Amino acid sequence: MSTLTTSIAVGDRTVSDARRVSELGLSWPEASLTGIVVAGVLAPATTSGATRTGLQWNSQYAVAGDDVVYVESVVTRVEQSETGAEFDRHVRLVDEAGSIREEGIETWRSPEPSEVRFDPxxxxxxxxxxxxxxxxxxxxxxxxxxxxxxxxxxxxxxxxxxxxxxxxxxxxxxxxxxxxxxxxxxxxxxxxxxxxxxxxxxxxxxxxxxxxxxxxxxxxxxxxxxxxxxxxxxxxxxxxxxxxxxxxxxxxxxxxxxxxxxxxxxx
The missing domain is CATH 3.30.1050.10 (SCP2 sterol-binding domain)
Incomplete structure (x- = not known):
């Protein structure tokens, strides 16, 4: 798993290693939530002080235990203010055939404006x-x-x-x-x-x-x-x-x- 170690900017991309879902050692939720949990495990961390404040999720073909998947993510929006920073990250859960199985948009909030890099x-x-x-x-x-x-x-x-x-x-x-x-x-x-x-x-x-x-x-x-x-x-x-x-x-x-x-x- 990779980690965003510098300030976050629009266009930042990460790709995780591929893993078999059943080998992640998860406490299995209901099937409709499996993809969200898997993405959360495989997706790289954001900055240390950020908290996820929102999530929209769409499942085209839900992942199951036998699937081998990896996560692609890309930052699509950043905002700075005197009280902090906010950014959106688009997350895709992709199988070995290259098909997007599930995807979503995370919204993150940080109390530190310097944790994102903004440009018009x-x-x-x-x-x-x-x-x-x-x-x-x-x-x-x-x-x-x-x-x-x-x-x-x-x-x-x-x-x-x-x-x-x-x-x-x-x-x-x-x-x-x-x-x-x-x-x-x-x-x-x-x-x-x-x-x-x-x-x-x-x-x-x-x-x-x-x-x-x-x-x-x-x-x-x-x-x-x-x-x-x-x-x-x-x-x-x-x-x-x-x-x-x-x-x-x-x-x-x-x-x-x-x-x-x-x-x-x-x-």
């Missing part, structure tokens, strides 16, 4: 993140050209624990982002939507595979579906700049990804 470049779908995108996209001629005749608003939404959603709207006029806000007058023409773990996987993946993920259904949309499909090229450019912002933060901060044990983490 990975605080997806917030106004500060949007301002980073606007500054970066302002010099991208391909982005301006792809929207040279368009007048509308692109919404970007990230869902996290407890069903909460962070949403950003980019008001665009003829290739220029003229407003960045949680809501702009008139609302979004369409909104691109994905869970926090999908945003993390996308921005830290080795290559920009937004199109593949969108086609496979990892992203959804609301609003004008025709405009969403028509603007796949500028959306792909926006994602490319989001990836650059995340990697710039990673480079400047010296934060290395991922931390693994026994297996290679999969974005």
């Amino acid at each position: 470049g990975v605080d997806f779908c917030t106004p500060a993140w949007g301002e980073r995108l606007r500054e970066s996209l302002s010099t991208d001629t391909a982005f301006a050209s792809s929207l040279s005749t368009w007048d509308g608003t692109v919404g970007l939404r990230c869902t996290d624990s407890s069903g909460r959603a962070r949403e950003l709207q980019l008001r665009i006029y003829r290739g220029t982002i003229i407003d960045v806000a949680r809501r702009v007058p008139g609302g979004a023409t369409f909104t691109l939507i994905a869970p926090a773990v999908t945003w993390v996987d996308l921005v830290f993946a080795e290559r920009n595979d937004f199109m593949r993920r969108a086609i496979s259904g990892e992203f959804s949309s609301s609003g004008d579906g025709y405009e969403y499909l028509r603007l796949t090229k500028p959306l792909d450019i926006i994602i490319a700049h989001a990836r650059s912002a995340a990697r710039e933060w990673q480079s400047v901060s010296g934060h290395s990804l991922p931390l693994t044990c026994g297996r290679e983490a999969r974005p």
